[in-house]
Amino acid sequence: MVVVVNQQFIVENKPGAGGVVGLETLIKSPPDGYTIMISTSSWSTAAALSKPSFDPVSDIAPVIEIGFNPLVLSLHPSVPAKNPRELIALAKARPGQLAYATPGIGAITHLAMELMLHMAKIDLLSVPYKSTGATTTDLLAGRTQLILGGLVPLQPYIQAGRLRPIAVTTAKRWHSLPDVAAMAEALPGYEVESWFGIVMPKGVPPAVLERMNAAANKILRDPDVKKNLEGEGMAIVGGSAEQFSKRIRNDHGRWVKLVRDAKLKGE
Known part of the structure; x- marks a missing residue:
């Protein structure tokens, strides 16, 4: 990005509350085109539970979706289920007895699991x-029975046979796990993608937004960038700011509805 836009960048990490702290900082920044945020889908889920002081849809200016990963539902080998249908049947036979690990209330992994439930x-x-490390440690030890997590951090344990993947959350099966079912095969309409993108403060001049979108699309077409992102298990998206805006709006609306319908509570 530095090379493409001929501008130096200062990276400032703002962790906390599933990305909500970083988003609040962005929203309070002047819309002069000098502040951008690499965003993940977790702030959308966290904001649905925490009811922040800002609107996570209308108070930002989406620039571009970089790409997305699937989440993978994985079990401790002691759990006999081999696919999502078998897990659902087992859970109905043993209500409240199977424990799932989540790295925090409001994370996308948490709400994606709650959507399945x-x-x-x-x-x-x-x-x-x-x-996330603590969730994996206890799962591998058998203190919990299942987890819904990112493919990249879970893959070493899957490959070693220490965890059994039974479903991916994308609408269709994932190319690197062709024998693992999509959750939608058991629950039609289920689809969750963990996305990454660039956003700016609301009110950024359209010309600046267009320039940043064009620069990001150019970067995503670079062979080395594509190789690196795909090596991290990401499906590259790119496209227009309008497409990303629609993605954010639809995702946040779905999580707000789930929180309401399932009567979920934040921390």
Whole structure:
């Protein structure tokens, strides 16, 4: 990006509240084109639960969706289910007895699991942790039975046979896990993608927004960039700011509806 737009960037990390802290900082910044944010879908889910002081849809200016990853539903080998249908049947036979690990209330992995529970009408025990590493440690030890997490961090354990993947959250099966079912095969209409994108403060001049979108699209077409992103398991998207805006609007609306319908509570 530095080379393409001929502008130096200062990177400032603003962790906290599933990305909500970073988004609040962005929204309070002047819309002069000098502040951008690399955003993930987690702030959309976190904002649906936390009810922040800003509107996560109308108070930002989406620039471009970089790409997305699937989440993977993986089980401890002691759980006999081999696919999502078998897991749903097992959960109905043992309500509240199977525990799933989540790295925090409001994370996309948490709400994606809650969406599955709501659609399947099953009850699992939610065990929240403070970090992704802690969720994996307890799952591998058998203290919890399942996890819905990113493909890249779980893949080493899947390849070693220490976890069994039974579903991906994308609408169709994922190319690197062709034998693993899509959740939609058991729950028609289920689809969750963990996306990454660039956003700017609301009110940025259209010319600036267009320039940043064009620069980002150019970068995403670079062979080395594509190779690196795809090596991280990402499907590259690109496209227009309008397309990304629609994605954010639809996703946030769905999470708000789930929180309301399933009567979910934040921390």
